[in-house]
Amino acid sequence: MKISFIGAGRVAYHLANALYPQHQIVQIYARTQAKTQILATMLQAEAIESYQDLSSDIDILILAVSDQVIAEVIQSIPQHLHDVLIVHTSGSTHLEVLSNVHANSGVLYPLQTFSLQHEIDWKNVPVFVETQHSNDLKKLSELASSLTEKIYHYSSEQRLSLHLAAVFACNFTNYCYDMAQQITQTQQVDFDLLYPLIQATAEKALCNIPKNVQTGPAMRGDQNILHMHTAMLEKQGQEDFKQVYQLLSEQILKRHA
Amino acid sequence: MKISFIGAGRVAYHLANALYPQHQIVQIYARTQAKTQILATMLQAEAIESYQDLSSDIDILILAVSDQVIAEVIQSIPQHLHDVLIVHTSGSTHLEVLSNVHANSGVLYPLQTFSLQHEIDWKNVPVFVETQHSNDLKKLSELASSLTEKIYHYSSEQRLSLHLAAVFACNFTNYCYDMAQQITQTQQVDFDLLYPLIQATAEKALCNIPKNVQTGPAMRGDQNILHMHTAMLEKQGQEDFKQVYQLLSEQILKRHA
Numbered sequence: 406m407k408i409s410f411i412g413a414g415r416v417a418y419h420l421a422n423a424l425y426p427q428h429q430i431v432q433i434y435a436r437t438q439a440k441t442q443i444l445a446t447m448l449q450a451e452a453i454e455s456y457q458d459l460s461s462d463i464d465i466l467i468l469a470v471s472d473q474v475i476a477e478v479i480q481s482i483p484q485h486l487h488d489v490l491i492v493h494t495s496g497s498t499h500l501e502v503l504s505n506v507h508a509n510s511g512v513l514y515p516l517q518t519f520s521l522q523h524e525i526d527w528k529n530v531p532v533f534v535e536t537q538h539s540n541d542l543k544k545l546s547e548l549a550s551s552l553t554e555k556i557y558h559y560s561s562e563q564r565l566s567l568h569l570a571a572v573f574a575c576n577f578t579n580y581c582y583d584m585a586q587q588i589t590q591t592q593q594v595d596f597d598l599l600y601p602l603i604q605a606t607a608e609k610a611l612c613n614i615p616k617n618v619q620t621g622p623a624m625r626g627d628q629n630i631l632h633m634h635t636a637m638l639e640k641q642g643q644e645d646f647k648q649v650y651q652l653l654s655e656q657i658l659k660r661h662a
Numbered sequence: 663m664k665i666s667f668i669g670a671g672r673v674a675y676h677l678a679n680a681l682y683p684q685h686q687i688v689q690i691y692a693r694t695q696a697k698t699q700i701l702a703t704m705l706q707a708e709a710i711e712s713y714q715d716l717s718s719d720i721d722i723l724i725l726a727v728s729d730q731v732i733a734e735v736i737q738s739i740p741q742h743l744h745d746v747l748i749v750h751t752s753g754s755t756h757l758e759v760l761s762n763v764h765a766n767s768g769v770l771y772p773l774q775t776f777s778l779q780h781e782i783d784w785k786n787v788p789v790f791v792e793t794q795h796s797n798d799l800k801k802l803s804e805l806a807s808s809l810t811e812k813i814y815h816y817s818s819e820q821r822l823s824l825h826l827a828a829v830f831a832c833n834f835t836n837y838c839y840d841m842a843q844q845i846t847q848t849q850q851v852d853f854d855l856l857y858p859l860i861q862a863t864a865e866k867a868l869c870n871i872p873k874n875v876q877t878g879p880a881m882r883g884d885q886n887i888l889h890m891h892t893a894m895l896e897k898q899g900q901e902d903f904k905q906v907y908q909l910l911s912e913q914i915l916k917r918h919a
Contacts, residue, residue, distance in 0.1 A: 471882065471884070472879070472884055472886065472887055473882075473884055473886060497879070497887050497890065497891075516855060516856070516858070516859060517858065517859060517862065518859055518862050518863060518866070518877050519877075520866065520875055520877070522870070522875075523862075523866060526858070529858045530858055531855045531858070557855070559851075562849070563849060563850070563851050565890075565894065566845060566846065566848075566849035566851050566894070567846065567849075567851045567855060567856075569845055569891050569894055569895070570842040570843075570845040570846045570851065570853070570856060571842070571856060571859055572878055572879065572891065572907075573838050573839075573841045573842040573845065573903070573906075573907075574838060574839055574842035574856045574859060574860055574863075575856075575859045575860065575862075575863045575877070575878070576876070576877060576878030576879075576880065576881070576914070577838045577906070577910050578835045578838045578839070578860070578863050578864075579863055579866070579867060579872055579875060579876050579877070579878075580872075580876065580910055580913070580914050580917075581830050581831060581834045581835045581838060582830075582831055582835070582867040582872035583872035583873050583876065583917070584830045585827040585828070585830040585831035585872075586827075586871065586872050586873070588823060588826055588827040588830065589823065589824065589827045591823075592819070592820060592823035592824075593820070594816075594820050594823050594824045594827065596827070598773060598788045598814070598824060599773070599824075599827060599828060599831045599832075600868050601773070601774065601783070601786045601787055601788070602773060602774060602775060602828055602831060602832045603831055603832065603835070603864050603867060603868065604864060604868070605774065605775050605780075605832075606775060606831070606832045606835050606836055606864075607835075607860050607861060607863075607864035609775070609777065609780060609836070610836060610839040610860060611857050611860065611861070613779070614843065615836055615837075615839035615840035615842075615843050616840050616843070618775075618777055618779075618836060619833070619836050619837065619840065620775050620776075620777070620832070620833060620836070621829055621832070621833030621836075622729070622754070622829065622833075623833065624833070625728065625730075627728070627729055627730055629729065629730060630729055630754050633754065633822075634754075634826050634829065637822065637823070637826055638826070645913050645916075646830070648909060649830075649834070649909060649910065649913070650829075650830075652905060652906060652909055653834050653837055653906065656837070656902050656906070657833070657837050659902075660837075660840070
């Protein structure tokens, strides 16, 4: 297929590199000229400098832009792309944001955390597709099948819930690692020592219901340790972490009461 | 060495099974007779029914009991064990809790999350040793070396900080998975779909400073998504999760401002 991209950030980078060279990447347009140029060179695509330069001789236009600007970007697509299927890649944006403006619209959402330093193991990435028109679903699913076999037809509501769950399972989890790293740092203790524990915790969640493998002082209802820990955080001036400690411990206590 | 155990729970189970048969497990005493009997049979040890029956002809007595009862248990050890090295296995209990009562005391703390369903990969488990008397440190380190090569001589203060960090990196992380699982459940979305994301998030934390790989709406400062998510949680009646969402998002915003 012939694919063009709006956006040259992390999602565009990984997605375009996974589609190329099986598919032809025709054009790339993004606000940051330098990034656009680098990505276009990698993919033998044309870097364009204006929406007006977008060619309509493509199968799918992928908007791999941040959630905040999707509504603005779809308004900027010129009229001559009227018949082109345009999809966004956001987990948390309703299809309506596109379909209210552009009839042939859809969503291609890869559920993965993208950072430029890490390769994506695409065959394990679930991809969620949704289209306004049923005849577009076949085309979009076909494109998705060149990324992964794990293709799901999810409604916007389901996708939004899944994305919300991912914020808890991924973003908040990483912040828990971040807080742990900061605690070890203040006490000259080595964060690396927690690696086996971090791995084991993730592995256990993957072969159990997380509730059933909960451990720790809050789960055991050990008030002595809970008090000692909040006192330690207070003494170290880590007021923010103390608030997190108290809120999560309270909820874990309640859940396992 | 000749080892006896007080306790027959998860830590005692995994630790005793890792030490046996290289070391002789002499006796096991625990409140739950049935559990004690099963463990004793596995390890060809004697299940005893009273502290008074503890033999003093051992090298180390391991108190693998819950943090709350360590202080009580050390008070119950009969006088004829005066010269035996007695260690606890807790990350969050100061050595003083033992040494104030029993001179030959120490700590053997394996930093791992123990559940009966999962085998422990001991060679990757860091073990922290501490003793009241320096001549006991050699003996305890020798025992620890039959579990792992990763032996650390940590003070009680360092060990307590590490354990506090582990609560964030492990217990709170698991609760994040738990909340995610509950969110998917209410929306008839499949929690399994989050597995690759959970794995990728843990892997990234292991080869980076967690702060540098933070992603998500709070990190991007995306107020639209933050509002949408809190509204979704409110609508679904998940008031507790909304509180967690708001507190963690606020802190992530501040950390990446």
